[in-house]
Amino acid sequence: MFIWRGYGFLVPLVSLFSVILVPTLLGKFTGGTENWMVSAGFVLAGFVIWFMTQKLTSRAYHTFFFLRMDYWAYVIGALGLVSFFAAH
16 A cells, blocks of 8 residues: 555554553543543553564565554654653
8 A cells, every 4th residue: 555565554553442442441440531541552552563563474564654563663652651741
């Protein structure tokens, strides 16, 4: 495709899924959604994407917007950390 190659389309799907799922599940226990929960969702998405890239074949590159998936794991994880510290 134009903006992804291989399994690169999973980057936004995993990110969106974890950013929605983590605050929803944690919000049930704490009684509300807070900024740190969204940050935790981004960090979790970074870990999941990184583990996915470790399991995929190393011969083919899986990219999203011309960046390899393993680089996206660092970008999304850093976004979560920055948003956590910016909110506090």
